[in-house]
Amino acid sequence: MRVLGIDPGSISTGFGIVDRQGSALKSVCHGNISPGRNLPLTGRLLAISASLKEVLEAYRPDAVSMESVFFAKNAKSAIVLGQARGAALLTVANYGVPVFEYSPTVIKLSVTGFGLAAKEDVQKMVRLLLKDNGIAGKSDATDALAIAICHISSSKSLAVKGEASRLTLRRPV
Amino acid sequence: MRVLGIDPGSISTGFGIVDRQGSALKSVCHGNISPGRNLPLTGRLLAISASLKEVLEAYRPDAVSMESVFFAKNAKSAIVLGQARGAALLTVANYGVPVFEYSPTVIKLSVTGFGLAAKEDVQKMVRLLLKDNGIAGKSDATDALAIAICHISSSKSLAVKGEASRLTLRRPV
Numbered sequence: 001m002r003v004l005g006i007d008p009g010s011i012s013t014g015f016g017i018v019d020r021q022g023s024a025l026k027s028v029c030h031g032n033i034s035p036g037r038n039l040p041l042t043g044r045l046l047a048i049s050a051s052l053k054e055v056l057e058a059y060r061p062d063a064v065s066m067e068s069v070f071f072a073k074n075a076k077s078a079i080v081l082g083q084a085r086g087a088a089l090l091t092v093a094n095y096g097v098p099v100f101e102y103s104p105t106v107i108k109l110s111v112t113g114f115g116l117a118a119k120e121d122v123q124k125m126v127r128l129l130l131k132d133n134g135i136a137g138k139s140d141a142t143d144a145l146a147i148a149i150c151h152i153s154s155s156k157s158l159a160v161k162g163e164a165s166r167l168t169l170r171r172p173v
Numbered sequence: 174m175r176v177l178g179i180d181p182g183s184i185s186t187g188f189g190i191v192d193r194q195g196s197a198l199k200s201v202c203h204g205n206i207s208p209g210r211n212l213p214l215t216g217r218l219l220a221i222s223a224s225l226k227e228v229l230e231a232y233r234p235d236a237v238s239m240e241s242v243f244f245a246k247n248a249k250s251a252i253v254l255g256q257a258r259g260a261a262l263l264t265v266a267n268y269g270v271p272v273f274e275y276s277p278t279v280i281k282l283s284v285t286g287f288g289l290a291a292k293e294d295v296q297k298m299v300r301l302l303l304k305d306n307g308i309a310g311k312s313d314a315t316d317a318l319a320i321a322i323c324h325i326s327s328s329k330s331l332a333v334k335g336e337a338s339r340l341t342l343r344r345p346v
Contacts, residue, residue: 042266049263072248079242082255083262090222090260093215 001155002028004061004097005148006052007140008084011037013048014140017059018130018148025149027130028059030141045087052091064092065151067143068101102150110150122146174328175201177234177270178321179225180313181257184210186221187313190232191303191321198322200303201232203314218260225264237265238324240316241274275323283323295319 007014016030035047069085072078092099102110109115112125123142127135129149135142180187189203208220242258245251265272275283282288285298296315300308302322308315 042262042272045259045263046266049267069252070249072251075245075248075251076243078245078248078251079255079258082252083259085252086218086256086259087263089215089256090218090263093219094222099215 001063001152002059002061003063003065003148003151004055004059004092005065005144005146005151006088006092007067007144007147008048008081008088009140010035010041010044010080010084012140013051013084013088014142014144015052015055016141016145016148017055017061018145018152020152025129025152027132027135027145029055030135030145032139032141041083045083048084048087049091052088053095056092056095056097061097063151064097064099065147066099066101067107067147068103100151100154102147102154106154107146107150110153111146174236174325175232175234176236176238176321176324177228177232177265178238178317178319178324179261179265180240180317180320181221181254181261182313183208183214183217183221183253183257185313186224186257186261187315187317188225188228189314189318189321190228190234191318191325193325198302198325200305200308200318202228203308203318205312205314214256218256221257221260222264225261226268229265229268229270234270236324237270237272238320239272239274240280240320241276273324273327275320275327279327280319280323283326284319 001020003018005016005018011034013033015033017028019026019028033048033051035044039047069081072081089099105115108117108122111122111129126142126145126149127133130145135145174193176191178189178191184207186206188206190201192199192201206221206224208217212220242254245254262272278288281290281295284295284302299315299318299322300306303318308318
């Protein structure tokens with residue numbers, strides 16, 4: 001099972017691919033898409049889309065995992081974030097890869113065992129779970145890896161707990 | 174000069190194409206893209222993109238005009254709107270058509286001569302300017318035609334006023 005986690009933003013979009021090999025997790029690749037701040041909005045959306053296309057074509061993930069967003073500093077930043085999300089979602093949808101959304105609490109819970117864990121603890125656990133100390137501390141790519149891990153561990157627990165938990169844990173979009 | 178106005182939304186995305194022929198305006202086509210409410214988010218974004226692609230390929234507009242958005246009821250609705258905008262912008266950008274954004278006040282001003290005009294008055298003026306009583310009263314398509322007219326009239330006035338007004342009136346995105 002290969003999952004692409006995406007953490008979209010108009011300034012920086014993190015992505016990370018995690019493989020499940022038996023009960024082990026393996027980091028396949030991760031990175032940040034950072035279109036130039038001077039690019040017009042359409043140029044930034046094109047850059048996000050083009051980079052995600054490259055990742056989708058090179059690594060062919062089975063699923064995409066994203067964080068659900070219901071809060072933002074203000075309407076303007078919510079619209080800016082929504083635009084980056086829309087461009088990412090449309091790009092993934094064009095490849096027919098299913099997308100799953102998880103709340104921040106569920107992501108923290110599945111990575112650290114604690115739904116209110118600090119960002120730093122989530123990122124430490126990402127490095128531990130993937131046995132990869134090379135993964136940067138604070139970065140959108142590390143967040144994206146956490147989002148990918150969440151889908152894998154939810155899928156594992158769902159296989160045990162059965163379909164009933166499906167709606168509370170994950171939301172296909 | 175042929176302009177495609179787009180008024181994006183996840184439930185209904187209005188579009189309308191207006192031609193400038195000398196000093197006259199002509200409505201070329203308009204409509205609403207309404208993906209089924211039961212479709213998942215990715216399905217709705219794909220539907221918006223597919224319909225806009227059809228319009229772009231059939232009518233080859235010289236420019237796309239959109240309303241700038243800085244306010245929303247809440248963060249959730251701003252993100253939902255942003256996602257539809259992002260999908261629309263990415264689709265247009267893939268065709269290399271330049272996109273221009275206008276504030277609601279500038280759109281009302283350019284269509285009715287009054288920046289605080291009521292929505293109904295804007296829509297009446299759209300029918301008058303396009304000499305087409307068949308255009309529906311309240312619809313996203315009519316709003317999209319108003320947004321297209323705004324780009325045309327701004328371009329006309331800019332040609333007279335010169336480049337200095339450019340930044341205050343329109344914003345390429």
